[in-house]
Amino acid sequence: MATKTLVFPGDIISPEVLPIPTNPSLPLKLGPGLRHVPPSTITSTLAGPLCIDRKKNAIWVENNTGRYIPQPNDLIIATVHHSSTDIYHCSITPHTAFAQLPQLAFEGATKKTRPQLNSGSLIYARILSASKHTDPEIVCYNPSTGKSEGMGELKGGMLFDISMAMARRLLMHKQKADGGIALLEEIGGKVAFEIAVGRNGKVWVKSGGVNETLLVGRALQETDTQGLGIEEQVKVVRRLMRQV
């Protein structure tokens, strides 16, 4: 994600912009918002900044619209809706098909020690499989290691809605350099809090008191809706900090 050019629907992406792969055998990957018109034209279908990943030889258009569509390996925050014999039916987004969470898909869960979740509990989970034709399946542990890796039931705290682009930015490896987000570090210097970000546009925050939790949630939502830069985020945090 080095250079940022802005594209509009119908724009033809010139071949000079396309990444030169480090490994010539790696094919070019087109992400969301791009369309390949044979033989060799690439046009955009969305408006937004064009993002390029040279290492993966991938190119996509960043766009902040639309609803969440489950993709395998996404981390999401879901609400348990009801339970059947050995499955919890969880809602990832309201008014869509429920995701299925096997009751044994938790760290160290056996038939006798499986966690009891009530209707309305929040869980942090990973999507195992998702397709157009079946209900998504989610798990609360890493199937290859058997460890929870931070997933499982979220107790206490508060859930905040954010946009999907904001959730993507928060989940980036280098949050400040790539995502342009500095407010969590800024708040973390003064207030201790726990946070879980779901790709479905949800953030769960837990801190010592109501005010502290709201501080994190409000700072995130303000940054999201107003599209604040790094310096502005620091200012927002300082202003909210004074109110607490």
Added chain:
Amino acid sequence: MPREAEPSINERAFILEALQENIRLDGRPLDAFRELHIAFGEEYGVADVQLGKTRVLCRISASIASPYPDRKFDGIFTITTELSPLASPAFEVGRQSDLETHLSRVLETTLRRSQALSTESLCLIAGQKVWSLRADIHILSHFGNLIDTSCIAALAALRHCRIPDTSIKGGVLIVYTPLERDPVPLALLHHPLCITLNYFESGEKMLVDATLQEQQCSEGEIVVSANPQGEVCLVQKGGGGEVDALVLLRGIGLAVGKVREVGKVIDRVLEEDAKRRDKGGVVSRELRAENER
């Protein structure tokens, strides 16, 4: 039948915990409205009201019809509400939900049964011709407090609305175009508004203008309709939880204060709109249909 997604246990617990410390999620005081924004259309009788993220559009239309045979001197005034899936995925097309019934009943009582609009003033020729007025309320986005927002939209649209001037010469009804005579405003006898109070802890805490989440977590709601003069038109309590009579009285007092506050906002935007439309000059003053009364 789709239902509104319920908030999770964590959200519910957090909202209630915050309320015990008198904190609301968006940082407002317990008795404060969200940002109210009212806009009028190019035509008369169209009001677009935004209360925070909730948005309602009301349009008044008038036509000439024959009156009901048992009410020869009364015009016709109907209020229709429409909750379309545009506003929230929980709304369905073609099926009247409980919320819609509740909403239209409250509006009906507030605006029609309280005689805010005098239907007798809509009569043109007794038993033959009356104005048939229709208020169409469209919910554009639903983020809580639909009742108050719809009522503000309906009242603002009614106060903004102008109908063509008419006269009767020798038993013949003449309807004037806007070019011949300026359209006349409706005869509103008073300006009632609804205020919904969501209560917690059996009335200990009362929230004005609750968001959808707060609404879902509350024990119940009290709808109070009143006019700025302090005359109460409707008190309705729903939700099941019991409240003390004194709490109800306190709620009514709170609601009347809020009605005055919102009424002033409507007054101000109507004045601004009138100023924008007034082209000035002697001609416009002379041709004005309304008199000093």
